[in-house]
Amino acid sequence: xxxxxxPDLEDISxxxxxxxxxxxxxxxxxxxxxxxxDMPVQYPDGVLKEHLHTRAAAGLFDVSHMGQIxxxxxxxxxxxxxxxxxxxxxxxxxxxxxxxxRYGLFTNDEGGILDDLMITNRGDHLFLxxxxxxxxxxxxxxxxxxxxTCDVRMLDDRALVALQGPRAEAVLCELWADVxxxxxxxxxxxxxxxxxxxxxxxxxxxxxxFEISIPVQSAVxxxxxxxEHPDVMPIGLGARDSLRLEAGLCLYGNDIDTxxxxxxxxxxxxxxxxxxxxxxxxxxxxxxxxxxxxxxNGAKRRRVGLKPEGRxxxxxxxxxxxxxxxxxxxxxxxxxxxxxxxxxxVAMGYVDAAQAGNGTRLYAEVRGKYxxxxxxxxxxVKQTYKR
Amino acid sequence: xxxxTEEHEWLKIEGDVATVGITEHAAGQLGDLVFVExxxxxxxxxxxxxxxxxxxxxxxxDVYCPLDGEIVxxxxxxxxxxxxxxxxxxxxxxxxxxxxxxxxxxNALLDEAAYKELVA
Numbered sequence: 001x002x003x004x005x006x007p008d009l010e011d012i013s014x015x016x017x018x019x020x021x022x023x024x025x026x027x028x029x030x031x032x033x034x035x036x037x038d039m040p041v042q043y044p045d046g047v048l049k050e051h052l053h054t055r056a057a058a059g060l061f062d063v064s065h066m067g068q069i070x071x072x073x074x075x076x077x078x079x080x081x082x083x084x085x086x087x088x089x090x091x092x093x094x095x096x097x098x099x100x101x102r103y104g105l106f107t108n109d110e111g112g113i114l115d116d117l118m119i120t121n122r123g124d125h126l127f128l129x130x131x132x133x134x135x136x137x138x139x140x141x142x143x144x145x146x147x148x149t150c151d152v153r154m155l156d157d158r159a160l161v162a163l164q165g166p167r168a169e170a171v172l173c174e175l176w177a178d179v180x181x182x183x184x185x186x187x188x189x190x191x192x193x194x195x196x197x198x199x200x201x202x203x204x205x206x207x208x209x210f211e212i213s214i215p216v217q218s219a220v221x222x223x224x225x226x227x228e229h230p231d232v233m234p235i236g237l238g239a240r241d242s243l244r245l246e247a248g249l250c251l252y253g254n255d256i257d258t259x260x261x262x263x264x265x266x267x268x269x270x271x272x273x274x275x276x277x278x279x280x281x282x283x284x285x286x287x288x289x290x291x292x293x294x295x296x297n298g299a300k301r302r303r304v305g306l307k308p309e310g311r312x313x314x315x316x317x318x319x320x321x322x323x324x325x326x327x328x329x330x331x332x333x334x335x336x337x338x339x340x341x342x343x344x345x346v347a348m349g350y351v352d353a354a355q356a357g358n359g360t361r362l363y364a365e366v367r368g369k370y371x372x373x374x375x376x377x378x379x380x381v382k383q384t385y386k387r
Numbered sequence: 388x389x390x391x392t393e394e395h396e397w398l399k400i401e402g403d404v405a406t407v408g409i410t411e412h413a414a415g416q417l418g419d420l421v422f423v424e425x426x427x428x429x430x431x432x433x434x435x436x437x438x439x440x441x442x443x444x445x446x447x448x449d450v451y452c453p454l455d456g457e458i459v460x461x462x463x464x465x466x467x468x469x470x471x472x473x474x475x476x477x478x479x480x481x482x483x484x485x486x487x488x489x490x491x492x493x494n495a496l497l498d499e500a501a502y503k504e505l506v507a
Contacts, residue, residue, distance in 0.1 A: 048419035
């Protein structure tokens with residue numbers, strides 16, 4: 001038998017640790033290298049139970065490896081920071097109200113995606129959360145693009161945890177009752193156990209939930225207290241991946257990268273009307289020409305949900321064909337695995353536009369066989385965001 | 388006779404037929420299994436060939452044929468319920484029965500004490 005995961009023992013010595021590393025070890029986590037960090041892939045209960053617990057109650061994730069960046073306008077006017085950031089993202093930032101968060105993308109001149117991120121208007125500054133593997137590059141990109149008008153600072157003194165699932169609101173309400181009035185993508189500052197935290201009603205599991213930015217010196221204490229709640233279980237990266245896949249959410253580096261455009265990736269919803277052709281501030285972001293042309297004419301290929309008909313999981317990297325003999329290649333699976341909540345395999349990937357219609361039957365090559373799968377709208381599970 | 392491979396298969400050898408499965412250690416490392424693919428009865432494999440596949444939520448792993456031989460029976464129960472491999476890996480959740488081309492080749496495999504030392 002070949003073991004497919006487990007840390008490469010020669011590599012782990014130079015991995016970075018999040019402020020919660022010792023806590024993970026004390027909880028019996030199995031650790032793996034991820035984006036340069038030593039991260040928990042699962043705890044003793046295992047990926048399946050962790051996944052189902054998050055959908056049924058509440059799961060707590062350490063996402064401190066992600067980058068937290070503050071963009072502060074030198075003029076003191078938030079609109080100046082918003083307009084400056086709009087030069088790098090095809091997103092309406094000027095229209096983002098104080099205390100609100102929005103999903104965004106850094107694009108490059110070819111229309112490819114450099115990273116995906118969350119952007120919050122915090123009144124006098126913008127607060128960004130970016131992917132771990134991209135955070136240094138994003139920081140340099142921001143300094144280069146916005147340095148004249150804004151101070152750009154990476155926060156390395158804060159941890160970030162995500163509390164996700166239908167019981168997340170009730171758990172947090174015990175610490176701060178006002179959390180119940182927050183809507184999806186609201187952001188507020190509040191004391192949890194006398195620690196000043198920044199709380200957003202968001203996450204990346206398809207569930208209602210919260211991301212909580214905590215000063216590093218209090219990170220272990222606040223996290224431990226959240227874990228003491230009987231509804232809360234620690235969840236590793238294994239279940240984070242299966243949860244986001246069922247929710248139809250892209251993982252940067254797998255499903256989107258510098259070779260995919262927002263339209264190919266079916267992320268048009270992240271580009272508001274004001275930035276599209278005919279909008280108040282149309283274009284003006286890297287790759288606008290290609291991206292806006294794809295809005296008008298469609299892209300040659302498209303990210304779609306793919307539901308294998310059998311029980312065999314179809315993993316990322318599998319080639320997709322229009323026929324069961326593997327003659328007509330039409331795309332590639334970018335993420336695939338088993339969806340514990342739907343009790344069947346689930347996948348997503350890119351296929352030629354002609355094959356992207358819901359209900360189209362395609363075939364994925366797995367160990368020399370061509371397994372049938374059907375183009376299916378995502379998410380695979382019902383989203384429960386509190387809008 | 389009970390034998391083990393360094394790749395975490397166990398073999399219970401009776402005459403010239405070996406019942407083959409994956410060890411408790413391997414099942415624990417893999418985590419919850421959600422899919423098992425077994426070979427067809429009648430297929431022949433050489434030692435080290437991939438004979439079966441197990442998949443957890445996250446990853447697929449190959450199960451190697453531990454010796455040269457022909458598959459004479461497979462365990463449909465673990466295909467129907469892959470979680471059996473987690474709950475009883477060295478009992479009810481055997482994978483296949485292998486008619487050995489050369490039963491004496493089993494002598495080169497690990498015995499239980501040596502395997503326990505390997506995974507200790």
